[in-house]
Amino acid sequence: MADDMLKSTNLPQNPERATLEGRNKFMGFWFFLGGETVLFASLFGTYLALKNSTVDGPAANEIFGLELVFIMTIVLLTSSLTSVYAMYHMKNNDPKKMQLWLGITVALGLTFLGLEIYEFYHYVHGYHFGYTTSAFSSAFYTLVGFHGAHVAFGLGWIVSLMIRNAKRGVNLYNAPKFYIASLYWHFIDVVWVFIFTVVYLMGKVG
Amino acid sequence: MSATAKKAGFGATLWDYLTTVDHKKIAILYLVAGMFFFLLGGLEAMIIRIQLIEPNNDFVSAQFYNEVLTMHGTTMIFLAAMPLIFALMNAVVPLQIGARDVAFPFVNSLGFWLFFFGGVMLNVSWFVTGAPDAGWTAYAPLSIFSEGHGVDFYAIGLQISGFGTLMGGINFIVTVVNMRAPGMTYMRMPLFTWTAFIASVLILFAFPALTVGLFLMTFDRLFGANFFDPAMGGNAIIWEHLFWIFGHPEVYILILPAFGVFSEVIPTFAKKRLFGYSSMVFATVLIAFLGFMVWAHHMFTVGLGPIANSIFAVATMAIAVPTGIKIFNWLFTLWGGSIRLTSPMVFALGFIPTFTIGGMTGVMLASAAADFQYHDSYFVVAHFHYVIVGGVVLGLFAGIIYWWPKMFGTMLNEKLNHWFFWLFFIGFHLTFFIQHFLGLMGMPRRYWIFLEDQGLDLFNFISTIGAFFMAAGTILFLINVVITQAKGVKVSGDPWDARTLEWAIPSPPPFYNFQQEPLVRGLDPLWIEKMEGDGKIQPAEPLGDIHMPNNSFVPFMMSLGLFIAGFGVMFQGSYWILAVIGFGITAGSMLYRSFKDDLGYHVHKEDLEDEKGDGSNG
Amino acid sequence: MADNTNSTNEKQQFYRKKHKEEMKHHVLTFAMMIAFTLIAFGLVISGVSAMFTVPIILVLAAVQVLFQLYYFMHMNQEGHEMPALMIYSGIFAAILTVLALTTIVWWGS
Amino acid sequence: MMKGWMSKFKAIFALIVLALVLSGCGKPFLSALQPKGEGAEMIYDLMILSIVIMLFVFVVVMVIYTIVIIKYRQKKDDPDFIPKQTEGSHALETLWTVIPIILLLILAVPTVQYTFALADTSPEINEEGEEQDSLWINITGAQYWWHFEYDGLEVSTSQELYIPTDRRVYLSMSSQDVIHSFWVPAIDGKMDVNPTGNTNEMTLLAKEEGVYWGKCAELCGPSHSIMDFKVIAVSPGEFEQWVKDMQGVTGEETPESATAQEGQQLFADNCMTCHAVGSSPNKIGPNLTNFGDRLKIAGVVDYNKENLIEWIQTKGKEMKPGNHMQDAPYNLKDEEAEKIAEYLMGLSPSDITPESAEDSVYKDSDLSSLFPEEEAEGEGEQSQDGESEEGSDGEGSSEDGAEDENSDEENNEE
Numbered sequence A: 001m002a003d004d005m006l007k008s009t010n011l012p013q014n015p016e017r018a019t020l021e022g023r024n025k026f027m028g029f030w031f032f033l034g035g036e037t038v039l040f041a042s043l044f045g046t047y048l049a050l051k052n053s054t055v056d057g058p059a060a061n062e063i064f065g066l067e068l069v070f071i072m073t074i075v076l077l078t079s080s081l082t083s084v085y086a087m088y089h090m091k092n093n094d095p096k097k098m099q100l101w102l103g104i105t106v107a108l109g110l111t112f113l114g115l116e117i118y119e120f121y122h123y124v125h126g127y128h129f130g131y132t133t134s135a136f137s138s139a140f141y142t143l144v145g146f147h148g149a150h151v152a153f154g155l156g157w158i159v160s161l162m163i164r165n166a167k168r169g170v171n172l173y174n175a176p177k178f179y180i181a182s183l184y185w186h187f188i189d190v191v192w193v194f195i196f197t198v199v200y201l202m203g204k205v206g
Numbered sequence B: 001m002s003a004t005a006k007k008a009g010f011g012a013t014l015w016d017y018l019t020t021v022d023h024k025k026i027a028i029l030y031l032v033a034g035m036f037f038f039l040l041g042g043l044e045a046m047i048i049r050i051q052l053i054e055p056n057n058d059f060v061s062a063q064f065y066n067e068v069l070t071m072h073g074t075t076m077i078f079l080a081a082m083p084l085i086f087a088l089m090n091a092v093v094p095l096q097i098g099a100r101d102v103a104f105p106f107v108n109s110l111g112f113w114l115f116f117f118g119g120v121m122l123n124v125s126w127f128v129t130g131a132p133d134a135g136w137t138a139y140a141p142l143s144i145f146s147e148g149h150g151v152d153f154y155a156i157g158l159q160i161s162g163f164g165t166l167m168g169g170i171n172f173i174v175t176v177v178n179m180r181a182p183g184m185t186y187m188r189m190p191l192f193t194w195t196a197f198i199a200s201v202l203i204l205f206a207f208p209a210l211t212v213g214l215f216l217m218t219f220d221r222l223f224g225a226n227f228f229d230p231a232m233g234g235n236a237i238i239w240e241h242l243f244w245i246f247g248h249p250e251v252y253i254l255i256l257p258a259f260g261v262f263s264e265v266i267p268t269f270a271k272k273r274l275f276g277y278s279s280m281v282f283a284t285v286l287i288a289f290l291g292f293m294v295w296a297h298h299m300f301t302v303g304l305g306p307i308a309n310s311i312f313a314v315a316t317m318a319i320a321v322p323t324g325i326k327i328f329n330w331l332f333t334l335w336g337g338s339i340r341l342t343s344p345m346v347f348a349l350g351f352i353p354t355f356t357i358g359g360m361t362g363v364m365l366a367s368a369a370a371d372f373q374y375h376d377s378y379f380v381v382a383h384f385h386y387v388i389v390g391g392v393v394l395g396l397f398a399g400i401i402y403w404w405p406k407m408f409g410t411m412l413n414e415k416l417n418h419w420f421f422w423l424f425f426i427g428f429h430l431t432f433f434i435q436h437f438l439g440l441m442g443m444p445r446r447y448w449i450f451l452e453d454q455g456l457d458l459f460n461f462i463s464t465i466g467a468f469f470m471a472a473g474t475i476l477f478l479i480n481v482v483i484t485q486a487k488g489v490k491v492s493g494d495p496w497d498a499r500t501l502e503w504a505i506p507s508p509p510p511f512y513n514f515q516q517e518p519l520v521r522g523l524d525p526l527w528i529e530k531m532e533g534d535g536k537i538q539p540a541e542p543l544g545d546i547h548m549p550n551n552s553f554v555p556f557m558m559s560l561g562l563f564i565a566g567f568g569v570m571f572q573g574s575y576w577i578l579a580v581i582g583f584g585i586t587a588g589s590m591l592y593r594s595f596k597d598d599l600g601y602h603v604h605k606e607d608l609e610d611e612k613g614d615g616s617n618g
Numbered sequence C: 001m002a003d004n005t006n007s008t009n010e011k012q013q014f015y016r017k018k019h020k021e022e023m024k025h026h027v028l029t030f031a032m033m034i035a036f037t038l039i040a041f042g043l044v045i046s047g048v049s050a051m052f053t054v055p056i057i058l059v060l061a062a063v064q065v066l067f068q069l070y071y072f073m074h075m076n077q078e079g080h081e082m083p084a085l086m087i088y089s090g091i092f093a094a095i096l097t098v099l100a101l102t103t104i105v106w107w108g109s
Numbered sequence D: 001m002m003k004g005w006m007s008k009f010k011a012i013f014a015l016i017v018l019a020l021v022l023s024g025c026g027k028p029f030l031s032a033l034q035p036k037g038e039g040a041e042m043i044y045d046l047m048i049l050s051i052v053i054m055l056f057v058f059v060v061v062m063v064i065y066t067i068v069i070i071k072y073r074q075k076k077d078d079p080d081f082i083p084k085q086t087e088g089s090h091a092l093e094t095l096w097t098v099i100p101i102i103l104l105l106i107l108a109v110p111t112v113q114y115t116f117a118l119a120d121t122s123p124e125i126n127e128e129g130e131e132q133d134s135l136w137i138n139i140t141g142a143q144y145w146w147h148f149e150y151d152g153l154e155v156s157t158s159q160e161l162y163i164p165t166d167r168r169v170y171l172s173m174s175s176q177d178v179i180h181s182f183w184v185p186a187i188d189g190k191m192d193v194n195p196t197g198n199t200n201e202m203t204l205l206a207k208e209e210g211v212y213w214g215k216c217a218e219l220c221g222p223s224h225s226i227m228d229f230k231v232i233a234v235s236p237g238e239f240e241q242w243v244k245d246m247q248g249v250t251g252e253e254t255p256e257s258a259t260a261q262e263g264q265q266l267f268a269d270n271c272m273t274c275h276a277v278g279s280s281p282n283k284i285g286p287n288l289t290n291f292g293d294r295l296k297i298a299g300v301v302d303y304n305k306e307n308l309i310e311w312i313q314t315k316g317k318e319m320k321p322g323n324h325m326q327d328a329p330y331n332l333k334d335e336e337a338e339k340i341a342e343y344l345m346g347l348s349p350s351d352i353t354p355e356s357a358e359d360s361v362y363k364d365s366d367l368s369s370l371f372p373e374e375e376a377e378g379e380g381e382q383s384q385d386g387e388s389e390e391g392s393d394g395e396g397s398s399e400d401g402a403e404d405e406n407s408d409e410e411n412n413e414e
Ligand code: HEA
Pocket: B137, B251, B252, B254, B255, B297, B298, B316, B317, B319, B320, B321, B323, B324, B325, B327, B355, B356, B357, B358, B359, B360, B361, B362, B363, B365, B366, B367, B371, B374, B375, B376, B380, B383, B384, B387, B388, B391, B392, D054, D057, D061, D099, D100, D101, D103, D104
């Protein structure tokens, strides 16, 4: 049975849910995401409560630029699609292509993260909008930063999965791992959709 | 593997517990740690009561009193009640649903170690600049302005142990969803499993709010953020909301499993099926649901305005209905039964009137206008000790005594247990009944001293005397444990003549729980087999190999890493090195874990056959 | 477990076809998400009044999220009843939390 | 076993009843069970209603409970008896769902009414049906003392709040540091005193003259338990006189004795950066205008010269752990402290003192002399005397708060 788990031939339709361990991981991770929803809601709520508390610092519509955010959004949305492609190839038991698409996902994620760091740098140095400037700034950096940290963690996770499984195919043992990593990646995207809407777009229209 | 190990040395046993992923051993770890913290919290309670034995007492200083009071609340809720609940859940839930294991043995162990190191972290504060002093609710901005590192220990310690709780919660949800034995439908699950399940769901959705609150507090205190500092545009009320969005569900996380225990104990010792099983399940779910919509009843005096106050008042009162359903269902389970007054049953019987009083004062508190008088007075202290001690603690002791034979294979001395109960129960009412009146007579809570000539002397004195009774009772229980384990007289698998699946296997159960997956034919499966079959559960599968997870030291290391890192984050400066080391250990352990395939091992059919009939094997 | 190779192959073929079908949906979903994003940004840039813009972009965001959940994360497939239940419970708690922090904090003052 | 249980229960019960009788349910100046004010009375009614409902529930539960325990114990002669395994009963289950709902409705309706009534800060209507002028008091909580400013009257006090009986006074409360909570159990329920941004309002109406004890009810630091204050309710006429007397104080008045005069000078040199005599906006330390009439030093310590000197010399370190006077830079010799004490204890600008609240003199008044005609023009007037300045400098940061209608009391001029 243990050997079965590591065999990469003869995969069922949903390899991620074919074993009890897989089903457990799958369920547990979804539930975790349910909890994460509340986590981000608390951060969003805090941000919304404090978004006008700028004290002497700059306000939202003075600093946010939409061009960069738009690019970041497209990059992250695309990475969501590329990770779907990776899962597609995983289910077709085509590990090479899966790794390729995961690689693209990682590259897009890195781009996103780079842009975000550039954005923060820009705010701090261009507008003197630091973490401790006002209640608004703390709330902004914490919310967006929490998301950024999730992206960074996701990247580390996917990369380590890619490395670990570089030399072996998809099997019942690692398929659930790939699958929940991709769930996580989509969830990051979900959060971002709200960030760009609630923080940036609504910050712009006031 | 360890099944065949005979008498292991101390080192080997220690190593076994440090690395175990067996839910039954994790249960014992939770039990020991939880009891330790319960004694610690009780000791702190005794300091509180001694300080308040007479007016203007100077037994402890003002600052120290605040630290003791904060640590009493925090320790009791997070480090005593929660882990003791997890102890019972770990010991019982997998057995009750006929599972060989929990869904995530590794995560389960990680959950314990995170809780444990978080708890140790909190208590290290006593020796470093002093313990947190802003109350267990840590209201900002007092908690932000609090000097020293006490509140940092609070924020980071609870953060770490909170992660542990969250993981434990997810583990149990998945266990219940995915691992039930054939025939164990949702509506055949024992009520303890149901309540454990629902409490875990509450954990999943309530703890993230605390996580965020604690993060914000940490950032405010250590990194100059401005969430709660009014001078910088922050708003202190945000903390109150975040805390209570977590905090109110938390009290139901505590009480629901206790309800579950009583729903097992009462049918067993009344020899009757639980009255209104499906309405009990429904009431549990309803309490959990409503529990999310009432948090602002802790904030009636904050100034949310009459609209919000009225909404939350009515929503809070609504919870009395499902809880009442439960009370009456228990009473009618007893009705027409054949009641045996064993010690778990006596605890259950003590619980019913006590909790009813606590619930009734809860409904009185829910009356928003009247809460303007009750709030932050000893009336509230009395209310929540009635529900927590009279509900949760009695439930925990009932559960511990009831499942003790299952966990350890020995039977606690019934006579001593009865003594324990009476001392504790009488002491409890002496301590807390009178506090209702103290509150109404104008004594606010969290008071280091009360002044003379306010008419508060006598009742405070009586209250303190009561606390000594409770302490005496608790000590009897400890003595009982020591005596019982020293004698080590083994008992059968079903010493109480009980009804549910866990009693169908030996006490303590073999490490794989069930040789063959059991076939469940209805509610109270063992009872059914006793009445309609030969008293043995039928297997649902032929005897085969059993897959078991490997032990692992990684959870310990991951938690240790966070523990070390916490100090680095707190003290900063050159201590940052600790953060680097700590996070390094944690990250390294995670990588190690993900790079090493952990496929577990198999217990072979032949070995199982050898063991057949040898019930006492562990 | 001992399928014969022939029928296994057939099965694999069948799965592949199904997966391909799904993938088409996903690409379509993706296109819609990009479109929604464009609309949202467009609305804000064009400076339409906030009264009008804010509800619309919030709805667009919500729909995008449902796309992610139901298509990219496969919540539309069977075996997702529990995940759906938990996600919706999470959303319920999330809405309460946001509501608390955006409105109730201020009601009294 | 059974017998023992019952007798123990009875014993506890008897003890409780006895203790209750002995104490008479607390002291009248402190107890919420002996209401002396409008709010406390309303709440007391609500308490009684809820207790009656709860007792009914408790009796029902206990009756079933007792029957069950007595009747359904395992029979010694038939230990193997197997009871009928009932699944439940729809009729019963409906019964104990519906009856609690009804009971809760009975409680919920007055709860909602009273919640709105207690939050009502609109002006009082007199017998002629006219709106009366409202006496607003701005309350500031600070670690560990209370400051009271009579809005528009140029009167400030600390620690002891004088109010007229039979007339609502309107409180507007905020804190200058952490959260406190203002509670005078005998007159009304409590209300939190929040830092900047969340100002709370409530009313207070004392129905009997008297000195009532007030408490801080929200943990605010080491000396939380001794952040006491007093509410001195005097008849309206006496109150009017008190205000007039207080308005006259400038702090420049020369005391009679020479020691006190020296004390005044020393006070000016050492203490005035934090304290004030005469009307002043809230400062770092309590206002001492009528210190000579105080009942307690620092709200809790017995009022006598020794204690006062000790307080001055130790800066209250032991008497109020963690208080901010400890940081005061002054350094006095003992005799200097004594002189200051002499000066302070002579500060008694009014004949209206706590004693006036305890004697049986009742002077009526409609307080109209406190509200000169031009005041009626509008509430904007309030902002002139400066007290809303400290409210507003931090307030700019919480614009959401300002948008709300309720707060225009404070923010009108912005
Ligand atoms: C296990 C813990 C637990 C439980 C179960 C409860 C249960 C309840 N609690 Fe309690 N509560 C706490 C723990 C708990 N509480 C704690 C720790 C605090 C203080 C925190 C702090 O500030 O430090 C607190 C504080 C608290 C407050 C805030 C008080 C204040 O600070 O001003 C309120 C106000 O509404 C409240 C209400 C209730 C209600 C209505 C219930 C209900 O669930 C009770 C329902 C039960 C019954 C009603 C009895 C059985 C029912 C019947 C027999 C049916 C018929 C009954 C009627 C018709 C009335 N609680």
